[in-house]
Amino acid sequence: MASTEPPRAVTIHEHCRIAPPSHGGAEQLSLPLVFFDMVWLHFHPIQRLLFYQIPCSNQHFMETLIPNIKKSLSQTLKHFRPLAGNLIYPLKSGKPEFRYIPGDSVSVAIAESNEASDFHYLTGDDPRDADRFYDLVPVLPPPENDSVSGFKRIPVFAVQITLFRDTGICLGFTNHHAVGDASSIVGFIKAWSSVSMLEAASELSAANFPLPFYDRSVVKDPSGLENTFWSQINISRIESLPLNFPTNKVRATYTLSKNDIKKLKKLVQAKKPGLVHLSSFTITAAYVWTCLVKSAAEAGEEVDDNEPAYFVFAVDARQRLDPPVPAAYFGNCVAFGMTESTHGQLKVENGFSVAVELIGEVISKRVNNKDGILRDAESWVSKFAGLVRKRAMGVAGSPRFDLYDTEFGWGKPKKYEVVSIDPSESMSLCKSRELENGLEIGLSLPEKKMSSFAAVFSAGLKI
Structure with missing residues (x-):
């Protein structure tokens, strides 16, 4: 019988939440969905993995690399608040929106592979078992229904950092496609990497990196595509269907x-x-x-x-x-x-x-x-x-x-x-x-x- 649970050959050392800095202007942000976003409401999450070959001990990973990753992620989220927020979906009627409220955060998993040799297998070019990659893929937290506010909150972004001891590191990213296309998400990843390379993580600014632009009014919709798309979307199901395992690929x-x-x-x-x-x-x-x-x-x-x-x-x-x-x-x-x-x-x-x-x-x-x-x-x-x-x-x-x-x-x-x-x-x-x-x-x-x-x-x- 197929399972909807991915295989797990890693040890999760920590599950944590990383938020933008509590000081420094990470204010509430609400963004309406434009017609370009609505196309992706039912699409499966986008999952990317970046493998880095670096000899790294568990101690160095946990005591040096992870604190820097957490700090740089927090500083980057200051400028990319929608990723720390949620897709807010009315339980009764109305259109969804993306909303960040101070205190919102990104789910981050800190993991270690049980087989360091898997790094060389997974980073090869020859055919490899597709299921083996899901050990490294972060899982989006489940949606939450808030009956008091009348909204469903759907997380849109998650991260996993996995150590292959003395061999390498894998950064995994999962995002709801409706929150951003490849240009937006890759822009975030590049911004995060820039912050992590800076001596002072707070230095990311428009002077050294193109900061995200959020004004939805620049997307013109003279043909009324937003209403057309909304009328065609199955509003009773906002989540994508889970992937069954084994994938047999x-x-x-x-x-x-x-x-x-x-x-x-x-x-x-x-x-x-x-x-x-x-x-x-x-x-x-x-x-x-x-x-x-x-x-x-x-x-x-x-x-x-x-x-x-x-x-x-x-x-x-x-x-x-x-x-x-x-x-x-x-x-x-x-x-x-x-x-x-x-x-x-x-x-x-x-x-x-x-x-x-x-x-x-x-x-x-x-x-x-x-x-x-x-x-x-x-x-x-x-x-x-x-x-x-x-x-x-x-x-x-x-x-x-x-x-x-x-x-x-x-x-x-x-x-x-x-x-x-x-x-x-x-x-x-x-x-x-x-x-x-x-x-x-x-x-x-x-x-x-x-x-x-x-x-x-x-x-x-x-x-």
Whole structure:
């Protein structure tokens, strides 16, 4: 029987709550949800892991590193108060909002792995048991119903710091997607790392780091998308469904070098010389999408050639809106791109070229078009709800948000993993930690399909 509880091969030394400083202006803050936030109300939490290779004893970890982590987190939360607050949801009627009240805090778990050797296993590239990563993933505290105030309080952020004795440290982050997109959460992580590197943690300011911008009025909504989305959302269930264990998946990492991407571009140009949008993202996304489609048969999947195949991706809309939204805007400000083909069209030899053309067309005509970025936005909620149980591939992350340059005083990360791609057939995407201008791709698939994908992915680069 499947379990909703993740496996635990770690010892939790401490559960604590970290709040912004009680002095220094961490005042109450309330933020209404804009239509960009509402899309994510039912989405599963986003789970990220950063691994750092550093020889560290238990004593040094508990007596030196943890106090600095706690202090720097508190100082950073002073500027990122929504993460310490809650999603406040009326029990009877009304729209939710994000609210921070002085005294609110973030749940932090201090843990130690029972097997220090797991660090090398988990930070590899080869297929690894996906369930093993959940030892390191912080769990959001459960929602609380407050019958006196008439609200449900839903925590939106949690942290776990795990020691692999004498080997390394893992920082785990879990956030409710509605509180912020990748730009916002990565911005927080980078701010936290900057504070931890400063001699005086209170020095974070607009002079040395772009502080978050909270004014929701900059997001214009002339078409009334907020009310449209709200009318389409199932307000009786605000939490996402839990993930069942075992997941029966393995996690693996693949890399496309700068030369690999050039080679794939030339391959497309030879077959479709008129294509103009051949960015590294387009090439990489199309290649992974078609490799997944082509690996289905080898993995024992029987898919009709007429079965629709979808590719979905989110795009930072801050500078693509009219008027633009400040780059430091904290919250969600992502639009969606989606294209559709069939299994049969993508599995054949020129399927890669077909995928490149389809994705490139969406980007050039909609994503990079201020008049098209919100076209058909009123159908986002229903459209993406309709993709459940369909053959749809998504993308988590972007090379624009590079966490491999995030230092907390322990050097640069050895590995970055997006654990939350497990529930769906999605890929994580980021800059390569080793190859200049290379891209790193993370996948979580059943073992047989991962083996088939690896063979197709490798063979396609040898052409």
